[in-house]
Amino acid sequence: MIEMKKKYHDKQTELVRSGIEQRGLWLYNFMEEAKKLGLDYEQFGRNVIFECGCGKGKMNFKQTDSLVNFAYQYQPESGRKAFDGKILELNEDKLVVESTYCPLVEMWLKLTNDAELVNQLCDIAMDGDRGIMSCFPQFEFHLKNTIPAGDGKCRVEVYKSEK
Numbered sequence: 001m002i003e004m005k006k007k008y009h010d011k012q013t014e015l016v017r018s019g020i021e022q023r024g025l026w027l028y029n030f031m032e033e034a035k036k037l038g039l040d041y042e043q044f045g046r047n048v049i050f051e052c053g054c055g056k057g058k059m060n061f062k063q064t065d066s067l068v069n070f071a072y073q074y075q076p077e078s079g080r081k082a083f084d085g086k087i088l089e090l091n092e093d094k095l096v097v098e099s100t101y102c103p104l105v106e107m108w109l110k111l112t113n114d115a116e117l118v119n120q121l122c123d124i125a126m127d128g129d130r131g132i133m134s135c136f137p138q139f140e141f142h143l144k145n146t147i148p149a150g151d152g153k154c155r156v157e158v159y160k161s162e163k
Helices: 011-036 041-060 067-074 077-082 103-111 115-134 147-151
Strands: 085-090 094-099 139-145 154-160
Touching: 011 041, 011 077, 011 103, 011 115, 041 115, 067 085, 067 094, 067 154, 077 085, 103 115, 103 147, 115 139, 115 147, 147 154
Parallel strands: none
Antiparallel strands: 085 094, 094 154, 139 154
16 A cells, blocks of 8 residues: 655645646546557557656756756756655755655546556656656666655656766
8 A cells, every 4th residue: 555645735735736636647547548549558658758758858947967957947846845855965966856745646546546557657657757857868867766666755866977
């Protein structure tokens, strides 16, 4: 059983969470429809979500070689609060963020009790982050832990690339 507790309950944070939950509902419904149509629903989902991330990275992010500057675009305060997240480490070589709540997971748990599906949806949703990161080849993205995998937290690490 996946359990999460919200730390922040202010109106603005709940509004942001509501929008994120809506994205979770869309992803779930798109995946279910792809299954019904006989598509490779996982590849379909990954491709679409990655492209959404690419679009977001190109349209909403300013190019930078500074990991510190990138971090505050990638992890704005409103997003961190919505996911009950914290920046644990931030310098020009490394960004570490941990979150203990996920509005996407919250929505998926309302729709299914299939923990394996929720874990799969989570990894597909992270393809959005991977898409954003593809716009920044100077950084390397690593998903270390996820809530639906039973880790109790999501941990993302971004490193300045050695390339």
